[in-house]
Amino acid sequence: MLGRLPQFNDPRILVGAETSDDAAVYQLDSGQAIVQTVDYITPVVDDPYSCGLIAAANSLSDIYAMGATPLFALNIVGFPVGSLPLSILGEILRGGADKVREAGAPIIGGHSIDDPEPKYGLVVTGLIDPAKIFKNSTALIGDDLVLTKPLGLGIITTAIKRSKVTESTIDMAVALMATLNKGASEAMVAVGAHACTDVTGFGLLGHLHEMTAGSKVGARVSLSKVPIIPETWDLVRNGICPGGTKRNFESLQGAVVWDPEIHTEAQLILCDAQTSGGLLIAVPKDRTTALMQRLREHKTPAVALIGEIIEDPNGRIRVEP
Numbered sequence: 001m002l003g004r005l006p007q008f009n010d011p012r013i014l015v016g017a018e019t020s021d022d023a024a025v026y027q028l029d030s031g032q033a034i035v036q037t038v039d040y041i042t043p044v045v046d047d048p049y050s051c052g053l054i055a056a057a058n059s060l061s062d063i064y065a066m067g068a069t070p071l072f073a074l075n076i077v078g079f080p081v082g083s084l085p086l087s088i089l090g091e092i093l094r095g096g097a098d099k100v101r102e103a104g105a106p107i108i109g110g111h112s113i114d115d116p117e118p119k120y121g122l123v124v125t126g127l128i129d130p131a132k133i134f135k136n137s138t139a140l141i142g143d144d145l146v147l148t149k150p151l152g153l154g155i156i157t158t159a160i161k162r163s164k165v166t167e168s169t170i171d172m173a174v175a176l177m178a179t180l181n182k183g184a185s186e187a188m189v190a191v192g193a194h195a196c197t198d199v200t201g202f203g204l205l206g207h208l209h210e211m212t213a214g215s216k217v218g219a220r221v222s223l224s225k226v227p228i229i230p231e232t233w234d235l236v237r238n239g240i241c242p243g244g245t246k247r248n249f250e251s252l253q254g255a256v257v258w259d260p261e262i263h264t265e266a267q268l269i270l271c272d273a274q275t276s277g278g279l280l281i282a283v284p285k286d287r288t289t290a291l292m293q294r295l296r297e298h299k300t301p302a303v304a305l306i307g308e309i310i311e312d313p314n315g316r317i318r319v320e321p
């Protein structure tokens, strides 16, 4: 929808809206640029404190995907004042504050409105060296593709809303979504990579397609190497699938070449809309081992080599068993 944004021409805009990149980057001087992003979501689980943790990790994620360091954040709040107790809002904000503190940044203000449907997120401002910006449009042929969280969070949060999962699955999903992409980002910055994006609403293949289209390359992904939360399979077989995931799947037809062995359930999971998913990193092959070693040291939820960048000026993704 942001494709409708009128263009601005300013040489200090280092990353703008054209390449569907994760955050905006604006140059201050030769050694420093500001990175800024805004993101907010509706509740994905019942517990308000967990919602705050997840929304904040999700909002910080675009800063980490660019390889930047968060400086400070502002709250964005929509809350049905009068129909829900304010103590719930207090728990959401406490979760957000704890997560931003873990990121090493303060929350120093914000804005709230009365809203029939609760919403929470953050504007995050970060700093970056203009020579070390990780964009999503700079992957090169031969790069390996590494993913740092397992897939299935959209399908699982939909199942949570329909009371179709156990408490332990909820706890596991909350822990995954609340995990900052900080460690993944630090590993990537330390080792060096060609391109990065976080995996959120467009799913793994949607965000990978932004990367391949922007970089004018193709990609090959092996389903067997993609980390998938085990509970996801039964849920999707039982017809649980968010609308956003189905829309991703439909909009990617033509962009993805499916091996005939890849059945529909797997196709949906690879397109599953994630809340606060991991980083997808395009790393030159001679640095893959070093990157994966660093990711293990940072204990990222997954350390998975899922495929590679190949030649294809049309940006297509081949999915193999």
Ligand code: CO
Residues within 6 Å of the ligand: 021, 022, 061, 062, 065, 197, 198, 199, 200
């Ligand atoms: Co993003």
Ligand code: CO
Residues within 6 Å of the ligand: 039, 062, 200
């Ligand atoms: Co985002």
